[in-house]
Amino acid sequence: MARLLPPAFCLVLVGFITWYSPSLESNQLSTLRQLPYILCGLAAFVAILANHSRDLGAALIMLACYWLIRQYLQAPLDTEPAGQAYGLISLCLPLLLGILIILPNTGWRHLGFLVFISFISIFALIITSLFQWQPLWFTTLSPDLQESTFFELKVSTTASVLFLVAFILGFALPFLKNQQPDSSLPSCIFFSFITLAWFQIPHISATIFSAVGLLLIINQTHSLLNMVYRDELTQIANRRALLRDARNTGNTYALAMVDVDHFKKINDQYGHDLGDQVLKAIAAKLRQVTGGGRAYRFGGEEFCLLFKGKTADEVLDNVESLRKIIAEYDMTARDRKSRPWSQNTGEKKRGASRGKGNIRATVSMGLADSHNGLDFDSVLKAADRAMYRAKEGGRNQIRQ
Numbered sequence: 001m002a003r004l005l006p007p008a009f010c011l012v013l014v015g016f017i018t019w020y021s022p023s024l025e026s027n028q029l030s031t032l033r034q035l036p037y038i039l040c041g042l043a044a045f046v047a048i049l050a051n052h053s054r055d056l057g058a059a060l061i062m063l064a065c066y067w068l069i070r071q072y073l074q075a076p077l078d079t080e081p082a083g084q085a086y087g088l089i090s091l092c093l094p095l096l097l098g099i100l101i102i103l104p105n106t107g108w109r110h111l112g113f114l115v116f117i118s119f120i121s122i123f124a125l126i127i128t129s130l131f132q133w134q135p136l137w138f139t140t141l142s143p144d145l146q147e148s149t150f151f152e153l154k155v156s157t158t159a160s161v162l163f164l165v166a167f168i169l170g171f172a173l174p175f176l177k178n179q180q181p182d183s184s185l186p187s188c189i190f191f192s193f194i195t196l197a198w199f200q201i202p203h204i205s206a207t208i209f210s211a212v213g214l215l216l217i218i219n220q221t222h223s224l225l226n227m228v229y230r231d232e233l234t235q236i237a238n239r240r241a242l243l244r245d246a247r248n249t250g251n252t253y254a255l256a257m258v259d260v261d262h263f264k265k266i267n268d269q270y271g272h273d274l275g276d277q278v279l280k281a282i283a284a285k286l287r288q289v290t291g292g293g294r295a296y297r298f299g300g301e302e303f304c305l306l307f308k309g310k311t312a313d314e315v316l317d318n319v320e321s322l323r324k325i326i327a328e329y330d331m332t333a334r335d336r337k338s339r340p341w342s343q344n345t346g347e348k349k350r351g352a353s354r355g356k357g358n359i360r361a362t363v364s365m366g367l368a369d370s371h372n373g374l375d376f377d378s379v380l381k382a383a384d385r386a387m388y389r390a391k392e393g394g395r396n397q398i399r400q
Contacts (some may be wrong), residue, residue, distance in 0.1 A: 233276055250309065365397070
C-alpha cells in the first residue's frame, strides 16, 4: 500500500493544479509549461546516478512525448499534422512503455537498454522528418486509428487497448517474478492515458507530465533510501536497519541470532553461487517468522530476528518452529540456465522434490531479551553467546 501513496499524491496534485490553473498568471503558466522538462530531466539524471534503466527509459520517453506534444499538438486535433501526431503518440507511448516493462532492469549501461534507447531516438527522428516532409502520411496510412470511439474519449479504441495491456503488464509481471512491485511504469501509463483521453482540458499535458517527473523522482529517492537499509543479496533488512529499529523497540524485546551451520563447507563443496542460493532460501524462510518478528541479515551467514514487545520465553515456540522448517527444507542446486524464470515456479519445484534435494542446511540460534533493563548491545552480545553455545552443543538447536 505504501507504494501507492506517491501516485495518489501526484494524482491529487494534478487535480489541484488543474482546478487552480485558470487563476495562474502568464509567467506562472510559462513556468508550468517548462516544468515537465525540468522534472523529467532531473528524474533522468537521478536514474543515471542510480543506474536504474527502467526509470531512465521512462523519463526519456516522457520527455520525448512531451516535446512532441509541445511541438505538434498546440493546434486543434481536427487539423493536420496535429491529428496524426496525436494518433501516433497514443499508439507509440503504451507500446514503448510496455516494452520497457518487459525488458530486464539491468542498468542503463547494459547493451540491451542502449539499443532500446537508440531505437527510440532513431524512430523519433524518422517520425519528425516525416512530419516535416509528408504531413499527411499517417492519416493516409491508418485513418481508423485516429477515430475517438472509446467511450467518446479523445483516444482511440486501439490505443486504449494498448494502454490497458501495458498497465496490466506493469502490475502483473513483478508478482509473477516475485519481485518488488514498482509503481513508476504503471503510473506513467495511467497518467499518459489521462493526458490523451482528456486532452481538451487546458494545460493538462504540462500538469500531468510534471507530476510524472515528480513521481519518478520520489520513487527513485525511496528506492535509494531503501537500498541503504536492505541487503542486496537476500533482499531482507540489513544490519544498519537492525540498529535503526533497535532505537525504537521500547524497553521490552527479544532478539535471536541465527547462524547457518557448516556454511564454509557448503561454499567449499558447491561454490559461492550455490552458497548465495542457500542464504537467499534461508532468508526467505526467516522472513516468514511468526510472533511479530522481523528478519535481518547481520553479516555473512549470520541473521537476526527482532521481536518488539516480546520476551524470549514468549517467542521460543515461534523460533523453534522456524528452526524445524529450515532443517526440513530441501534446496535443489540449479545452474542459471536451468533455473525457472519465475521464483514461484522454482519454489514449487523445490517443494515437489522434498526428501530428494541436493542440500539441506540447518541453523543454530541464540535467544536473549531485554530483561533487567539491558541495552541493545548487551542483548546482542547475550544472543551471540547463546548462539555459540548452540553450535558447541551440536548445532541445529536453540540456546538461551
